[in-house]
Amino acid sequence: MKCQILRVLPTRSSFCSSVNSTQLARSCNGTIPFSGGTSLESTLAAMNEEIFIDFQKMNKTIAVHEQDMDVVVQPGISYDALNEQLADQKLFFPPDPGPGAQIGGMIAQGCSGTNAYRYGTMKDWVLGLTVVLADGTIIKTRGRPRKSSAGYDLTRLFVGSEGTLGIVTEASLKLTDKPENVRVAVGAFPDIHSAIRTAVGIVRSGHPLAAMELLDDMAMKAVNSSGYSDIEWPEKTTLFFKFAGSPAHVAEQVEEVERLAKEQQCVQFTFSNSADEADSLWEARKTALWNMIALKNDPSDNFISADICVPISRLGDMIAATKDSFERSGFIGSCLGHVGNGNFHAGVFFPAKDWEKAKGLMREAQKLGVSMDGTVTGEHGIGLVNRDALIWEVGDGTVATMRQIKMALDPLCLLNPGKVFKLWEGQE
Amino acid sequence: MKCQILRVLPTRSSFCSSVNSTQLARSCNGTIPFSGGTSLESTLAAMNEEIFIDFQKMNKTIAVHEQDMDVVVQPGISYDALNEQLADQKLFFPPDPGPGAQIGGMIAQGCSGTNAYRYGTMKDWVLGLTVVLADGTIIKTRGRPRKSSAGYDLTRLFVGSEGTLGIVTEASLKLTDKPENVRVAVGAFPDIHSAIRTAVGIVRSGHPLAAMELLDDMAMKAVNSSGYSDIEWPEKTTLFFKFAGSPAHVAEQVEEVERLAKEQQCVQFTFSNSADEADSLWEARKTALWNMIALKNDPSDNFISADICVPISRLGDMIAATKDSFERSGFIGSCLGHVGNGNFHAGVFFPAKDWEKAKGLMREAQKLGVSMDGTVTGEHGIGLVNRDALIWEVGDGTVATMRQIKMALDPLCLLNPGKVFKLWEGQE
Numbered sequence: 117m118k119c120q121i122l123r124v125l126p127t128r129s130s131f132c133s134s135v136n137s138t139q140l141a142r143s144c145n146g147t148i149p150f151s152g153g154t155s156l157e158s159t160l161a162a163m164n165e166e167i168f169i170d171f172q173k174m175n176k177t178i179a180v181h182e183q184d185m186d187v188v189v190q191p192g193i194s195y196d197a198l199n200e201q202l203a204d205q206k207l208f209f210p211p212d213p214g215p216g217a218q219i220g221g222m223i224a225q226g227c228s229g230t231n232a233y234r235y236g237t238m239k240d241w242v243l244g245l246t247v248v249l250a251d252g253t254i255i256k257t258r259g260r261p262r263k264s265s266a267g268y269d270l271t272r273l274f275v276g277s278e279g280t281l282g283i284v285t286e287a288s289l290k291l292t293d294k295p296e297n298v299r300v301a302v303g304a305f306p307d308i309h310s311a312i313r314t315a316v317g318i319v320r321s322g323h324p325l326a327a328m329e330l331l332d333d334m335a336m337k338a339v340n341s342s343g344y345s346d347i348e349w350p351e352k353t354t355l356f357f358k359f360a361g362s363p364a365h366v367a368e369q370v371e372e373v374e375r376l377a378k379e380q381q382c383v384q385f386t387f388s389n390s391a392d393e394a395d396s397l398w399e400a401r402k403t404a405l406w407n408m409i410a411l412k413n414d415p416s417d418n419f420i421s422a423d424i425c426v427p428i429s430r431l432g433d434m435i436a437a438t439k440d441s442f443e444r445s446g447f448i449g450s451c452l453g454h455v456g457n458g459n460f461h462a463g464v465f466f467p468a469k470d471w472e473k474a475k476g477l478m479r480e481a482q483k484l485g486v487s488m489d490g491t492v493t494g495e496h497g498i499g500l501v502n503r504d505a506l507i508w509e510v511g512d513g514t515v516a517t518m519r520q521i522k523m524a525l526d527p528l529c530l531l532n533p534g535k536v537f538k539l540w541e542g543q544e
Numbered sequence: 545m546k547c548q549i550l551r552v553l554p555t556r557s558s559f560c561s562s563v564n565s566t567q568l569a570r571s572c573n574g575t576i577p578f579s580g581g582t583s584l585e586s587t588l589a590a591m592n593e594e595i596f597i598d599f600q601k602m603n604k605t606i607a608v609h610e611q612d613m614d615v616v617v618q619p620g621i622s623y624d625a626l627n628e629q630l631a632d633q634k635l636f637f638p639p640d641p642g643p644g645a646q647i648g649g650m651i652a653q654g655c656s657g658t659n660a661y662r663y664g665t666m667k668d669w670v671l672g673l674t675v676v677l678a679d680g681t682i683i684k685t686r687g688r689p690r691k692s693s694a695g696y697d698l699t700r701l702f703v704g705s706e707g708t709l710g711i712v713t714e715a716s717l718k719l720t721d722k723p724e725n726v727r728v729a730v731g732a733f734p735d736i737h738s739a740i741r742t743a744v745g746i747v748r749s750g751h752p753l754a755a756m757e758l759l760d761d762m763a764m765k766a767v768n769s770s771g772y773s774d775i776e777w778p779e780k781t782t783l784f785f786k787f788a789g790s791p792a793h794v795a796e797q798v799e800e801v802e803r804l805a806k807e808q809q810c811v812q813f814t815f816s817n818s819a820d821e822a823d824s825l826w827e828a829r830k831t832a833l834w835n836m837i838a839l840k841n842d843p844s845d846n847f848i849s850a851d852i853c854v855p856i857s858r859l860g861d862m863i864a865a866t867k868d869s870f871e872r873s874g875f876i877g878s879c880l881g882h883v884g885n886g887n888f889h890a891g892v893f894f895p896a897k898d899w900e901k902a903k904g905l906m907r908e909a910q911k912l913g914v915s916m917d918g919t920v921t922g923e924h925g926i927g928l929v930n931r932d933a934l935i936w937e938v939g940d941g942t943v944a945t946m947r948q949i950k951m952a953l954d955p956l957c958l959l960n961p962g963k964v965f966k967l968w969e970g971q972e
Contacts (some may be wrong), residue, residue, distance in 0.1 A: 263665050268701060
């Protein structure tokens with residue numbers, strides 16, 4: 117343990133002088149809570165000999181309330197294990213980030229996934245939290261009511277705070293009914309704009325599709341090249357639609373989606389007639405990221421990606437501009453994502469020597485997203501990597517306000533220090 | 545303007561000594577933002593010569609983004625005026641608290657209403673906010689992406705903070721498609737428990753009803769006595785169901801709801817065959833609070849109510865116990881509310897001299913709600929009236945954490961001082 121005297125960065129203005137003038141004495145290193153370890157953006161990077169708290173053994177389901185459709189869990193359970201436990205009771209926990217993610221990390225990241233179009237993100241599925249604060253105080257943000265106006269929404273302040281405000285030791289999660297009669301349709305489009313116009317039409321129609329995902333031409337080429345799929349796909353911008361509900365309601369939605377797709381010159385519309393066929397069609401979306409590896413020029417190439425989310429009317433222009441910039445760069449890259457809510461992932465493969473150039477491409481895409489009233493991260497978070505981008509997006513004053521909350525709850529900067537924003541001058 | 549030296553109440557522990565030891569010098573009185581003025585729980589009470597900021601003239605719609613299904617507004621527009629403006633574009637803003645409420649106050653209160661069962665509460669419909677902080681800094685919490693993981697969720701921290709953390713001057717709001725083909729059904733039940741079992745069955749079925757509301761026997765008696773309704777209603781616990789969607793989907797839901805209701809000995813199930821009939825059936829729910837006045841023993845009687853929300857499996861016991869306590873008290877009272885998410889309003893009429901007794905009844909009901917893992921306020925907020933109840937519900941440590949955030953963002957306690965929790969010793 118070392119003791120350092122550090123000058124805290126400005127919070128908002130001289131108005132809040134008690135914090136501004138503080139010099140921070142750190143008598144011990146920071147602490148990083150760790151569950152599934154699947155986060156991106158260096159959220160879990162230990163920069164200064166931080167201590168990890170591993171939640172591997174705190175993986176219990178404490179209570180399932182079937183009638184209330186909620187569950188109380190520890191942070192070390194994964195969402196897929198939880199859904200397996202809930203399946204017999206026909207209950208379902210929707211947030212579905214990358215495989216292996218656990219509830220603690222999902223809360224820290226405010227994550228989402230393919231189900232977010234219909235069901236929203238992690239923020240919408242946490243009822244209440246038990247949190248250990250930086251000074252060891254244990255608080256419970258609330259019980260299990262479906263809604264509450266009782267005081268500040270600390271629950272949603274902790275969700276997405278990347279372990280910087282407190283350590284979650286228990287969570288009450290909302291559940292819903294397990295989707296039944298799941299069907300999938302896939303449509304290939306002549307270009308990105310016709311695909312996005314279809315997506316906008318579907319969103320406006322109000323049909324509650326279970327998911328709507330986009331893979332661009334390069335991603336579809338990767339699916340074909342990987343050899344994992346039995347189907348030979350058109351190498352065009354492709355939308356994957358997931359439906360769930362009563363057979364009549366699904367039929368109604370499929371008819372409407374096919375009509376909207378064909379209005380936009382959809383060149384191939386394939387519909388699954390059974391649950392097995394649905395799984396097989398969805399497989400291409402599910403394995404897209406891994407399939408991308410088939411496109412690598414050189415096995416030693418690195419990969420970098422961005423996670424932009426813009427208002428859906430701008431998504432066509434956004435993806436088209438990003439793809440243009442990839443083409444100009446000479447790197448192989450693609451765009452895919454959760455088109456129903458305007459979120460997409462843009463990534464390129466690049467040789468190690470071109471790190472700055474590749475990073476510049478991502479920064480350029482993020483800045484374009486912000487200029488379209490979007491966000492630099494729809495679901496991956498800020499971590500270390502996107503700290504500058506957070507400032508471009510929301511401005512100095514907003515980041516300073518976040519820092520002020522951090523300094524109020526964790527004045528010695530013990531919890532995942534330096535993530536989301538810098539705390540002191542010279543912090544890495 | 546007067547200057548007072550005040551001793552700030554503890555925040556969390558001696559760990560946060562910078563705030564704990566502060567003596568607060570208030571050089572001016574506080575400020576209370578004011579829009580529709582319909583809030584309950586004394587959120588807008590001026591206790592110490594506070595200055596009101598009236599948003600009456602900041603009532604503009606700045607931009608409607610039809611494809612993105614969002615709108616940018618000023619705080620002084622009412623939700624019904626907004627929905628009138630949006631109707632031609634078949635867009636809809638769901639939160640529906642009491643008539644006259646305006647967006648600024650709806651944000652401050654984190655309100656909801658009858659639409660919350662299907663659509664969620666105000667927290668789910670605010671994309672981003674422009675906020676003036678206590679020191680005059682203007683921040684924007686984010687743009688208009690449908691989702692974001694960029695830093696702390698300041699948007700949802702301000703929503704429900706009752707004007708104590710900042711003053712909202714602009715809001716981007718999410719919209720959805722205007723519900724079409726709205727139909728209503730009404731079922732009368734032998735007792736509260738059979739009605740709640742029906743509600744639980746419907747929630748578990750996963751059918752996305754537009755609303756599900758409960759009026760107890762006393763509330764139905766009030767509807768009959770008021771003379772406003774053409775229908776002679778059974779004076780029994782009654783559920784009001786609202787459906788919206790395609791005709792086939794509505795028909796499917798009505799059939800399932802009728803089946804579930806009849807399983808629970810529903811004695812009368814009435815369904816509207818047209819939009820006009822639907823309006824006429826729903827009228828009884830809409831005017832329930834005003835109709836209640838017909839039950840008053842004495843025109844000078846006062847009214848007090850509570851706004852409890854519990855996990856739905858406990859709602860039958862909760863309402864039954866509350867009704868028993870009303871009967872024992874000798875006051876006339878009833879329970880009604882948003883049963884789909886476990887939220888109900890319990891209220892009694894009482895002579896002025898019995899204020900303490902009537903207040904005690906409400907406190908007893910709130911404490912029972914908390915013991916059932918519920919909340920003392922599902923949608924009305926804390927204000928001045930429920931400050932003690934907030935402490936019973938979430939505990940000292942959680943309230944101290946809220947106070948710490950308040951002190952970080954508004955160290956001179958200029959913004960709606962004393963609401964949600966007390967700030968200094970002796971504060972009224």
